Amino acid sequence: MSPPLEPHDYIGLSAAAAPPTPTSSSSSSSSPAPRLTLRLGLPGSESPDRDRDCCEDVAAALSLGPLPAAPKAAAASAGVSAKRAFPDPAQRPGAAAKASDDKQQASPAAPPAAKAQVVGWPPVRNYRKNTLAASASKSKAPAEEAASGGGGPMYVKVSMDGAPYLRKVDIKMYSSYEDLSMALEKMFSCFITGQSGLHKSSSKDRLTNGSKVDALKDQEYVLTYEDKDADWMLVGDLPWDYFTSICRKLKIMRRSDAVGIAPRTIEQTGEIGAALSFLSH
Amino acid sequence: MAPAAPMGRGGSRAAPAAAAPPWHVLPDEVWEHAFSFLPADSDRGAAAAACRSWLRAERRSRRRLAVANCYAASPQDAVDRFPAVRAVEVKGKPHFADFGLVPPAWGAAAAPWVAAAADGWPLLEEISFKRMVVTDDCLEMIAASFRNFQVLRLVSCEGFSTAGLAAIAAGCRNLRELDLQENEIEDCSIHWLSLFPESFTSLVTLNFSCLEGDVNITVLERLVTRCHNLKTLKLNNAIPLDKLANLLRKAPQIVELGTGRFSADYHPDLFSKLEAAFAGCKSLRRLSGAWDAVPEYLPAFYCVCDGLTSLNLSYTTVRGPELIKFISRCKKLQLLWVMDLIEDRGLAVVASSCNKLQELRVFPSAPFDAAEQVSLTERGLVDVSASCPMLESVLYFCRRMTNEALITIAKNRPNFTCFRLCIIEPHTPDYTTHQPLDAGFSAIVESCKGLRRLSVSGLLTDIVFKSIGAHADRLEMLSIAFAGNSDLGLHYILSGCKSLKKLEIRDCPFGDKPLLANAAKLETMRSLWMSTCSLTLGACRQLARKMPRLSVEVMNDPRRRCPLDSLTDESPVETLYVYRTIAGPRFDTPACVQIV
Numbered sequence: 001m002s003p004p005l006e007p008h009d010y011i012g013l014s015a016a017a018a019p020p021t022p023t024s025s026s027s028s029s030s031s032p033a034p035r036l037t038l039r040l041g042l043p044g045s046e047s048p049d050r051d052r053d054c055c056e057d058v059a060a061a062l063s064l065g066p067l068p069a070a071p072k073a074a075a076a077s078a079g080v081s082a083k084r085a086f087p088d089p090a091q092r093p094g095a096a097a098k099a100s101d102d103k104q105q106a107s108p109a110a111p112p113a114a115k116a117q118v119v120g121w122p123p124v125r126n127y128r129k130n131t132l133a134a135s136a137s138k139s140k141a142p143a144e145e146a147a148s149g150g151g152g153p154m155y156v157k158v159s160m161d162g163a164p165y166l167r168k169v170d171i172k173m174y175s176s177y178e179d180l181s182m183a184l185e186k187m188f189s190c191f192i193t194g195q196s197g198l199h200k201s202s203s204k205d206r207l208t209n210g211s212k213v214d215a216l217k218d219q220e221y222v223l224t225y226e227d228k229d230a231d232w233m234l235v236g237d238l239p240w241d242y243f244t245s246i247c248r249k250l251k252i253m254r255r256s257d258a259v260g261i262a263p264r265t266i267e268q269t270g271e272i273g274a275a276l277s278f279l280s281h
Numbered sequence: 282m283a284p285a286a287p288m289g290r291g292g293s294r295a296a297p298a299a300a301a302p303p304w305h306v307l308p309d310e311v312w313e314h315a316f317s318f319l320p321a322d323s324d325r326g327a328a329a330a331a332c333r334s335w336l337r338a339e340r341r342s343r344r345r346l347a348v349a350n351c352y353a354a355s356p357q358d359a360v361d362r363f364p365a366v367r368a369v370e371v372k373g374k375p376h377f378a379d380f381g382l383v384p385p386a387w388g389a390a391a392a393p394w395v396a397a398a399a400d401g402w403p404l405l406e407e408i409s410f411k412r413m414v415v416t417d418d419c420l421e422m423i424a425a426s427f428r429n430f431q432v433l434r435l436v437s438c439e440g441f442s443t444a445g446l447a448a449i450a451a452g453c454r455n456l457r458e459l460d461l462q463e464n465e466i467e468d469c470s471i472h473w474l475s476l477f478p479e480s481f482t483s484l485v486t487l488n489f490s491c492l493e494g495d496v497n498i499t500v501l502e503r504l505v506t507r508c509h510n511l512k513t514l515k516l517n518n519a520i521p522l523d524k525l526a527n528l529l530r531k532a533p534q535i536v537e538l539g540t541g542r543f544s545a546d547y548h549p550d551l552f553s554k555l556e557a558a559f560a561g562c563k564s565l566r567r568l569s570g571a572w573d574a575v576p577e578y579l580p581a582f583y584c585v586c587d588g589l590t591s592l593n594l595s596y597t598t599v600r601g602p603e604l605i606k607f608i609s610r611c612k613k614l615q616l617l618w619v620m621d622l623i624e625d626r627g628l629a630v631v632a633s634s635c636n637k638l639q640e641l642r643v644f645p646s647a648p649f650d651a652a653e654q655v656s657l658t659e660r661g662l663v664d665v666s667a668s669c670p671m672l673e674s675v676l677y678f679c680r681r682m683t684n685e686a687l688i689t690i691a692k693n694r695p696n697f698t699c700f701r702l703c704i705i706e707p708h709t710p711d712y713t714t715h716q717p718l719d720a721g722f723s724a725i726v727e728s729c730k731g732l733r734r735l736s737v738s739g740l741l742t743d744i745v746f747k748s749i750g751a752h753a754d755r756l757e758m759l760s761i762a763f764a765g766n767s768d769l770g771l772h773y774i775l776s777g778c779k780s781l782k783k784l785e786i787r788d789c790p791f792g793d794k795p796l797l798a799n800a801a802k803l804e805t806m807r808s809l810w811m812s813t814c815s816l817t818l819g820a821c822r823q824l825a826r827k828m829p830r831l832s833v834e835v836m837n838d839p840r841r842r843c844p845l846d847s848l849t850d851e852s853p854v855e856t857l858y859v860y861r862t863i864a865g866p867r868f869d870t871p872a873c874v875q876i877v
Binding site for chain 2: 122125126129
């Protein structure tokens, strides 16, 4: 059986112990054995000693967990710091040795809003995170509409090919694609030479008939939007509520220019389907 | 001589006559039959270790094989040793891959397993993959290689698309179960559902809830209509409410339902349609889905509440009274998964209504948003543990806890087998006394002698690990994060916990010493994960040298190569993953992972 392990201050926490030479946690005999405290700082960083009982402060500070003893290789330390996705500018990715004045510890006075996220914590599965994020954006939109048009207005820029200036519309003012297209028609009527309404669709229409396809063919213009991934997509595929949450910009393109954004068949819906068809033509 | 052979439960004793052959020369078929009564693979494994003839009989008759770590043995090893397998389950990436801690392209490819199976197990009927990379080629090979293929279960996998599903639909004539749980599936807009031939009627389980993108509802309706044995149907978010009613009318025999998108503006006629459809489902026992559920529609479910044993509303963001009213009608509930929007008062109602509850999971609705508070505290868990005598499995996300609550819970429910508590903010102490939660978790492990799985959180010192090491004799899986204050903590665990199989640790101040001191323990375990601890490369090298039957994987920043040779022994190790293996080091590691 190995010799009994003593609790030791693995990080070398006392302010005096700022070893420029690398120490591994196993060679602890040289470092002083101060009172055990929970600390997030680097060896020798100058934050006040904390009482273990005052852990509220520690909890409030960003908890990254303890960092290993001073490394030698720049790559390794860059690896450690970069992995955390920590936006704190104090994090120096190029640091070789962790010098005593390098404060990586989040200050206890930092407001919770400034807290960065620790990777993978709390332990919520990626699948759950993504699903909840999608439904949160979907549910916020109708909730805000339901609150008598409350929630802030959502102004998006509308551009049109050939028009000398852009307009802005509050897409929350509208409750369906039909409404939006009629409003845009009115807004840009001086530039349009009389055409039937822009895109309109509902999920039922999409699934049961191809009328959408026909409508597009008749028009001179197509309505497209830029989503949060900065992709240009054809308007009309998504449920209206979801669309209002992800639409960033609108663009009325000439049909001849919108060669890449072709009308879809009934089955091809959804963002991925749209993106693929965009590329395949 | 009268043989009194330990032939396993249910095995018969040979006649105590002098004419009977000695038991150790009984033909293999007798042993094979006897072993078929052994319920657990571990029992079969133990029997196989008794002597050569039992080994021979056991391995030849093994029908179900579970490979808990795809790198513990090579696919060929598995096929060679168990030639008669009909059902195989393989798990790949470590558990923390679920939370993004494993670098992309880490490994766990299913292809070698499918290839070996195609070659060695032509009669294979069932495949389950969990946390593995499954490609469309794999799925095509499955469809083409096993003439009696019946069950495909993919859990938390990635790498395939609807094209692969199309191959399965078209090629597996006898498919009974297609169960896709929480996978990342690329949507190639291929109408895979249409590829089930018109003559195909054998489906019992169809779960495509994780699929994004639309399916052709008409095709789905026809499929559901002609598969009279369909018992489980879990739809994806693209199926709207009115279509759900139609589907239910065509499959009133279903036992398990995952609803599609449950949000819609309230229309009385749609409500009545739904209500009538549910009323026809007299066998419905398990319910899930209900994303974005609109509260006004929940009463449509009321007629099935009486019979429900399992309710997964963990993606339902409905709050308050409607949710509580609904759950309180489900008096026979054994499993409840719900969001923390249920709050303490909702759990109090659950405690009084659902006395048969065995498993409770409460998920966080806003895990990353400290400002958004729901009133879910230790109170809810205390109430449920006090009033539900059969409760044995808990997963609970909350923001505060006390030692007293945990001690009460431990006293109320010594029958816990799985206790996972996640206090969302790391290092959170007991909020009334500001003490660490050592006493609370110690009470849990001391009281719950049958505890098999434990996740700890909050402010914890080495003391709690001493208790766990000493008392948690049946513990098989332990998850630790942001806890402990020295090497002692890890040492207590590794030198105790007799049954420990999986240990996963992140962000704890555990270093090299306990790891090296307890190296032999690691060979009795399935795997050890340590990330953001205080390990150095030197210790990993030493461990690898000392224990040749362990694979010691070191992972650093995914964006960089892992040029281990140039690094010194003192270099810190960001992530360590150690597992026992008979297959030697693997060759499919990405650049940021290296086997030491």
